[in-house]
Amino acid sequence: MKKQLENYLHEHIPLSKAMGIEVIEAVPEKVILGAPLADNINHKKTVFGGSLHAVATLACWSLLYINLKKMDSAQYQIVIADSQVSYQIPISSDFQVECKMPDQETWQRFAKILLAKGKARIKLSASISHHGQLAVDYHATFAAIQI
Amino acid sequence: MKKQLENYLHEHIPLSKAMGIEVIEAVPEKVILGAPLADNINHKKTVFGGSLHAVATLACWSLLYINLKKMDSAQYQIVIADSQVSYQIPISSDFQVECKMPDQETWQRFAKILLAKGKARIKLSASISHHGQLAVDYHATFAAIQI
Numbered sequence: 098m099k100k101q102l103e104n105y106l107h108e109h110i111p112l113s114k115a116m117g118i119e120v121i122e123a124v125p126e127k128v129i130l131g132a133p134l135a136d137n138i139n140h141k142k143t144v145f146g147g148s149l150h151a152v153a154t155l156a157c158w159s160l161l162y163i164n165l166k167k168m169d170s171a172q173y174q175i176v177i178a179d180s181q182v183s184y185q186i187p188i189s190s191d192f193q194v195e196c197k198m199p200d201q202e203t204w205q206r207f208a209k210i211l212l213a214k215g216k217a218r219i220k221l222s223a224s225i226s227h228h229g230q231l232a233v234d235y236h237a238t239f240a241a242i243q244i
Numbered sequence: 245m246k247k248q249l250e251n252y253l254h255e256h257i258p259l260s261k262a263m264g265i266e267v268i269e270a271v272p273e274k275v276i277l278g279a280p281l282a283d284n285i286n287h288k289k290t291v292f293g294g295s296l297h298a299v300a301t302l303a304c305w306s307l308l309y310i311n312l313k314k315m316d317s318a319q320y321q322i323v324i325a326d327s328q329v330s331y332q333i334p335i336s337s338d339f340q341v342e343c344k345m346p347d348q349e350t351w352q353r354f355a356k357i358l359l360a361k362g363k364a365r366i367k368l369s370a371s372i373s374h375h376g377q378l379a380v381d382y383h384a385t386f387a388a389i390q391i
Binding site: 105109110111112115116136137138139140141145146147148150151152154155174176177178179180181182183184187 | 252256257258259262263283284285286287288292293294295297298299301302321323324325326327328329330331334
C-alpha cells in the first residue's frame with residue numbers, strides 16, 4: 098500500500114512530488130508521510146508553513162482514502178471543506194506528519210451517514226512533532242461523496 | 245516591487261517556484277499572487293487544497309513584508325501562528341489570491357505594539373474567487389518580531 102499510495106500522490110498531485118513526499122506508513126489505523134527540509138525550506142531555513150499544511154492535508158486525505166476503499170466497493174470522491182492549523186514550533190529538519198483514525202464512534206457515525214445518504218463529513222486531525230514536542234496541530238473537515 | 249518580491253519568493257521558498265507563483269500586484273494596500281492550475285492540480289483536475297492555502301499564506305506574508313519595510317528601518321521576522329481556511333468551491337483553472345490590508349485601526353494598533361515591544365500579532369485575510377464567487381476564504385494570524 099505504501100508504494101502504491103506514494104505513486105498515486107506523485108502522479109495525480111504533482112506538488113506532492115515537488116515537496117518530496119514519501120509514504121512512511123499507510124495502514125487503516127494511521128498514515129505517516131515524510132518530507133525533506135530542502136524541498137520545503139523558507140527564507141528562515143525552517144519548513145514553510147504552506148508545506149506543513151499541505152503534507153498534513155495529504156496525510157488525512159490518504160487515511161480517508163484507505164479506509165473508504167476498505168469499507169465497501171463504491172467509489173467516493175474526497176473533498177476538503179475546511180482546515181485549521183496551529184503552528185507552535187518552527188521545524189528546522191526533515192519532518193513527518195501523522196494522521197490517526199478518529200475514535201470508533203466518530204467513524205461509525207460517518208460511515209452510517211455515508212452509506213445511507215451517499216455523502217457525509219468527518220473531522221480528522223494530524224500532527225507534526227519536532228524534538229519530541231508538538232510543532233503543528235492540524236484539524237480539517239473532509240466530505241466523502243459517492244460517485 | 246513585483247519582480248523583486250517574485251524573485252525573493254522563488255529564491256528563498258523553492259516551493260513557490262514549483263507552484264508557479266507569479267506576483268500580479270504588490271503595493272502596500274494589497275498583494276495579488278497568481279498560480280497556474282497545471283503545477284497545482286489534484287486527482288480531480290482541480291486545484292489542490294494545499295496549494296490554495298500555501299499561495300494565500302504567501303500573499304499575506306508578502307503584504308506584511310511590504311508594509312513592515314515601509315514602516316521603519318528595523319528588520320522584522322514574520323512568523324505564521326495559525327490559519328483557518330474554508331474551501332467553498334473547487335477551482336478548475338489558474339487562480340489568483342488577494343490579500344488586502346486590514347482596517348487602519350487594526351494596523352495602527354499592531355504597529356504601536358510592535359514599535360513599543362519589538363513584537364506583535366496581526367490577523368490577515370485572503371480570498372480566492374472563481375467565476376465571480378468566493379471559492380476560498382483564508383484567515384491567519386502572523387507575528388512580527390524585531391531581529
